[in-house]
Amino acid sequence: xxxxxxxxxxxxxxxxRLTRPTLATPVIVSCDSTDLPGNxxxxxxxxxxxxxxxxxxLAVGQFMMLPQSFGNIxxxxxxxxxLCVHNGSSQLVKDVMVKADLQTSSQRIPLxxxxxxxxxxxxxxxxxxxxxxxVKEIGTHILVCEVTYTPTVSEPxxxxxxxxxxxxxxxxxxxxxxxxxxxxxxxYLEAQIQNQTAGPICLEKVAxxxxxxxxxxxxxxxxxxxxxxxRVNLLDSGSSRQYLYCLTPQPSLTKDPKMMHNATNIGKxxxxxxxxxxxxxxxxxxxxxxxxxxxxxxRVTMKEIPPIAYLEEPVNFKCRIVxxxxxxxxxxxxxxxxxxxxxxxxxxxxxxxxxxxxxxxxPLCLIPLDTGxxxxxxxxxxxxxxxxxxDHDDLAQIFVHQVD
Amino acid sequence: MADKSSLFQLSDNIAxxxxxxxxxxDTGLGRYFSNTTHxxxxxxxxxxxxxxxxQPSASASPRPVFDxxxxxxxxxxxxxxxxxxxxxxxxxxxxxxxxxxxWIPSDQTKKVLASIATSTPGSNFPDRENLxxxxxxxxxxxxxTTKEAAIHFLGEEENIHRNVLTASDVTQxxxxxxxxxxxxxxxxxxxxxxxxxxxxxxxxxxxxxxSKHTPHSLQLWFTRLALLxxxxxxxxxxNESKPFGNLDKPDMFFTFYPxxxxxxxxxxxxxxxxxxxxxxxxxxxxxxxxLDNLHKVLSTVKQIIKNLKKGFGEDGGRLKFTxxxxxxxxxxxxxxxxxVLISVVNCALTLKNYILAVDILESLSEGTDWNPExxxxxxxxxxxxxxxxxxxxxxxxxFADGRESFQNPSNSKELTxxxxxxxxxxxFQEAYNCFKxxxxxxxxxxxxVNNMAxxxxxxxxxxxxxxxxxxxxxxxxxxxxxEALLLNICTLYELHTTHSTQPKLHLLRQLNRYxxxxxxxxxxxxxx
Numbered sequence: 001x002x003x004x005x006x007x008x009x010x011x012x013x014x015x016x017r018l019t020r021p022t023l024a025t026p027v028i029v030s031c032d033s034t035d036l037p038g039n040x041x042x043x044x045x046x047x048x049x050x051x052x053x054x055x056x057x058l059a060v061g062q063f064m065m066l067p068q069s070f071g072n073i074x075x076x077x078x079x080x081x082x083l084c085v086h087n088g089s090s091q092l093v094k095d096v097m098v099k100a101d102l103q104t105s106s107q108r109i110p111l112x113x114x115x116x117x118x119x120x121x122x123x124x125x126x127x128x129x130x131x132x133x134x135v136k137e138i139g140t141h142i143l144v145c146e147v148t149y150t151p152t153v154s155e156p157x158x159x160x161x162x163x164x165x166x167x168x169x170x171x172x173x174x175x176x177x178x179x180x181x182x183x184x185x186x187x188y189l190e191a192q193i194q195n196q197t198a199g200p201i202c203l204e205k206v207a208x209x210x211x212x213x214x215x216x217x218x219x220x221x222x223x224x225x226x227x228x229x230x231r232v233n234l235l236d237s238g239s240s241r242q243y244l245y246c247l248t249p250q251p252s253l254t255k256d257p258k259m260m261h262n263a264t265n266i267g268k269x270x271x272x273x274x275x276x277x278x279x280x281x282x283x284x285x286x287x288x289x290x291x292x293x294x295x296x297x298x299r300v301t302m303k304e305i306p307p308i309a310y311l312e313e314p315v316n317f318k319c320r321i322v323x324x325x326x327x328x329x330x331x332x333x334x335x336x337x338x339x340x341x342x343x344x345x346x347x348x349x350x351x352x353x354x355x356x357x358x359x360x361x362x363p364l365c366l367i368p369l370d371t372g373x374x375x376x377x378x379x380x381x382x383x384x385x386x387x388x389x390x391d392h393d394d395l396a397q398i399f400v401h402q403v404d
Numbered sequence: 405m406a407d408k409s410s411l412f413q414l415s416d417n418i419a420x421x422x423x424x425x426x427x428x429x430d431t432g433l434g435r436y437f438s439n440t441t442h443x444x445x446x447x448x449x450x451x452x453x454x455x456x457x458x459q460p461s462a463s464a465s466p467r468p469v470f471d472x473x474x475x476x477x478x479x480x481x482x483x484x485x486x487x488x489x490x491x492x493x494x495x496x497x498x499x500x501x502x503x504x505x506x507w508i509p510s511d512q513t514k515k516v517l518a519s520i521a522t523s524t525p526g527s528n529f530p531d532r533e534n535l536x537x538x539x540x541x542x543x544x545x546x547x548x549t550t551k552e553a554a555i556h557f558l559g560e561e562e563n564i565h566r567n568v569l570t571a572s573d574v575t576q577x578x579x580x581x582x583x584x585x586x587x588x589x590x591x592x593x594x595x596x597x598x599x600x601x602x603x604x605x606x607x608x609x610x611x612x613x614x615s616k617h618t619p620h621s622l623q624l625w626f627t628r629l630a631l632l633x634x635x636x637x638x639x640x641x642x643n644e645s646k647p648f649g650n651l652d653k654p655d656m657f658f659t660f661y662p663x664x665x666x667x668x669x670x671x672x673x674x675x676x677x678x679x680x681x682x683x684x685x686x687x688x689x690x691x692x693x694x695l696d697n698l699h700k701v702l703s704t705v706k707q708i709i710k711n712l713k714k715g716f717g718e719d720g721g722r723l724k725f726t727x728x729x730x731x732x733x734x735x736x737x738x739x740x741x742x743x744v745l746i747s748v749v750n751c752a753l754t755l756k757n758y759i760l761a762v763d764i765l766e767s768l769s770e771g772t773d774w775n776p777e778x779x780x781x782x783x784x785x786x787x788x789x790x791x792x793x794x795x796x797x798x799x800x801x802x803f804a805d806g807r808e809s810f811q812n813p814s815n816s817k818e819l820t821x822x823x824x825x826x827x828x829x830x831x832f833q834e835a836y837n838c839f840k841x842x843x844x845x846x847x848x849x850x851x852x853v854n855n856m857a858x859x860x861x862x863x864x865x866x867x868x869x870x871x872x873x874x875x876x877x878x879x880x881x882x883x884x885x886x887e888a889l890l891l892n893i894c895t896l897y898e899l900h901t902t903h904s905t906q907p908k909l910h911l912l913r914q915l916n917r918y919x920x921x922x923x924x925x926x927x928x929x930x931x932x
Contacts, residue, residue, distance in 0.1 A: 012901065014900070014901070016899045021827065023788070027636065028747075031674065032676060035623060035626065035674050036620075036623035036624065037581070038582050040582050040585040040586050043586070044634075047883065048886065049886050049889060050886075052781070052785065054777065054778065054781045055781045058749065058781075058782075058785055059754075060789060061851075062855070063854060064827070064855045064858040065858075066858060066891075066895045066896070082861065082899060084866055084899050084900060088902060088903055126866065126867060126900065128865070130863070201794060202793055202795040204797070232790075232793070233795050233798065273794070274794030274796060275794045276794065277791055277824075278791060278827065278830065280830070
């Protein structure tokens with residue numbers, strides 16, 4: 001045992017962060033037996049503990065190496081550490097307590113030793129503990145370890161010392177979201193996830209946990225059910241990936257435009273990633289909010305519009321009118337033809353009273369006068385009470401074919 | 405020998421250094437190849453081998469061990485004794501030599517070589533830019549760092565236990581070199597290569613000075629650079645490898661020396677040297693450069709295979725050979741192709757380009773030249789790459805693929821795979837159990853003991869981990885005293901106590917007694 005100054009403690013505390021082990025591999029140089037080194041280099045390779053037995057030239061070994069540095073730690077990962085308190089003195093020590101807390105900028109989190117029994121520790125014995133904590137904050141963290149004990153040989157006065165280990169927790173992923181409100185009331189969510197860690201990661205799970213108002217379909221696999229991101233699920237450092245989800249509102253929601261309009265809570269993204277030898281991290285976004293589209297006082301949508309139309313042949317469909325205002329309305333429907341389409345029916349018809357939130361379906365017919373992509377326009381709704389006119393000039397588009 | 409060129413005499417000189425009793429005269433073979441050089445290989449070539457030439461097909465079994473890593477598992481270079489290997493070495497050009505040395509020079513180099521072939525002998529004075537001009541950048545010898553550390557920490561008296569070879573303790577030739585490598589004295593071996601290369605005029609400070617090359621001098625360089633790579637002597641490695649480029653200068657080909665080798669085709673430098681040079685940037689923190697180099701080598705190898713399959717010689721020229729010889733040549737080059745691909749995988753892993761690594765490993769494992777065991781090794785390697793990148797479920801699928809007993813593994817390979825799988829799932833107790841079962845089946849496998857110790861640490865059993873590794877060292881000090889294991893055990897010592905110097909010094913004492921000079925003593929983490 002080395003001599004040490006009197007002021008030093010009888011016990012010593014050592015801490016090591018336990019990231020996943022790495023796999024070691026030798027420097028691989030091989031040659032033909034006819035080359036100068038003969039088989040010496042090949043034999044050395046074969047005798048190396050870290051080489052892959054049976055295929056020594058391949059650097060994918062199985063020999064686990066302990067972590068050699070603290071490394072990076074990211075939000076959502078588990079911080080694991082080994083605490084070892086060693087009695088380097090030649091005397092028995094009593095009442096040994098090891099306490100570990102994690103101090104962040106906002107709180108102090110107890111990690112261990114807060115309700116343990118004091119222990120006795122003989123010479124050269126250790127108190128060992130492995131602590132785990134999921135980091136949920138970004139920024140400076142300080143692991144505060146406190147050891148208290150009572151010597152048995154010298155004065156039996158309780159002694160204690162503290163050690164601090166500081167580290168930074170950084171953000172692993174950048175998540176950007178975009179919403180698309182479809183005509184059909186479906187909502188599409190695009191989530192762009194960027195890997196901001198230092199190395200490649202595997203996104204094990206990126207799921208949208210929707211609120212009860214929507215049903216989610218994930219659009220990230222092809223028809224065969226394979227991932228669209230390639231056979232190897234890997235996202236390089238700095239690279240991004242887009243995930244797409246379709247949210248279909250519950251039937252109860254589609255019936256009530258007001259409720260639909262207020263259904264802005266979409267849900268949360270739950271992301272699990274892994275890196276080196278399975279090191280795992282997990283993040284959940286906060287509740288995602290969509291901007292519900294503003295339809296004004298009246299919302300008009302096209303229903304049952306046929307996919308194909310022919311030149312100068314009537315096209316029948318329905319037009320749904322929803323009163324999205326707060327008041328009842330008396331509505332009159334006007335139809336104005338143009339050079340691409342001719343409406344077929346009576347213009348200036350009175351539809352009647354539509355209460356707030358109510359809807360009605362009006363059958364309509366038009367005749368395309370032009371081929372190609374034609375915009376359905378010229379629908380005019382008049383609130384006869386307030387004399388307010390609502391023009392709807394971009395209702396839908398139909399593709400018009402020449403008749404064979 | 406008076407009629408021979410100076411180059412000839414030079415190599416004879418080297419041979420003379422090692423062995424005065426070199427068989428005199430080239431017997432009957434000289435009439436076929438009056439230009440063959442003499443190297444020290446001569447001393448160990450039994451005369452009866454010289455009839456190889458007459459029956460090329462009989463001797464054409466170009467299956468060098470280097471490739472047998474891939475093509476023939478049971479084989480092994482382990483069984484081949486040194487003298488067996490030496491027996492295959494001959495300076496007489498056999499059919500298998502021609503296939504082994506074959507290479508396709510760049511167009512530029514082809515042009516230069518063609519102009520030499522068509523000019524009158526002696527009238528050709530090559531430009532400097534066509535010359536490879538290597539030299540040592542290391543002045544003086546590398547020292548034995550283990551010995552130095554032992555003296556520093558344990559005192560002069562510890563030196564009486566140091567009993568390792570130095571460059572001066574062995575014959576000053578390649579046999580001596582092999583001796584040094586075999587006993588783990590890489591530094592001494594490097595020093596010896598330096599001495600031998602100085603005789604070729606390629607010693608310290610000779611970079612950019614023209615000098616003559618022979619297959620033997622290039623073998624010395626290969627050995628030297630291979631050992632520098634092994635020791636991770638990056639700076640020297642980078643500087644000394646630079647003059648060789650990619651071995652495409654005209655003077656790297658036999659036809660550059662028509663007066664010596666006549667029309668013998670091929671590269672003077674061996675394939676292993678070519679591969680090493682391509683990989684060296686990866687050791688020097690430039691893995692992308694290495695990846696480019698390897699792909700260039702790969703494309704030439706593919707061209708050679710194509711040429712052979714069409715019935716041409718490797719370089720696309722007309723060559724007469726028997727079907728057996730051709731098949732052997734194809735097998736040789738397909739083996740080399742796989743070897744280069746494996747180097748590409750290794751390089752991709754350095755770059756953390758796991759997608760490329762998995763791609764190549766998958767296409768390799770679909771090859772037909774593997775036996776079931778090798779195929780399984782490749783598959784389990786793929787799943788390990790998937791584990792490295794973190795895709796645990798895909799790795800599990802790959803592990804299980806083609807193994808009925810995977811849920812209940814019985815052999816040590818499966819148990820090891822299972823164990824690593826458990827590590828990835830943070831189940832260190834299960835992992836420990838797997839490695840332990842495997843270790844019962846394969847008690848001498850240090851990797852398994854080491855992995856058990858690592859698992860113990862993650863389960864909070866530091867002392868048990870230390871004891872396990874220490875007992876492994878006691879059982880087999882020569883196999884156990886390797887850098888990776890030492891680094892692990894010293895990491896454990898440091899975690900265990902502030903007084904970790906004592907057990908580390910004990911390790912140093914053992915290194916001093918049992919090991920050569922190749923260990924990087926830094927793995928003991930002793931503070932100077």
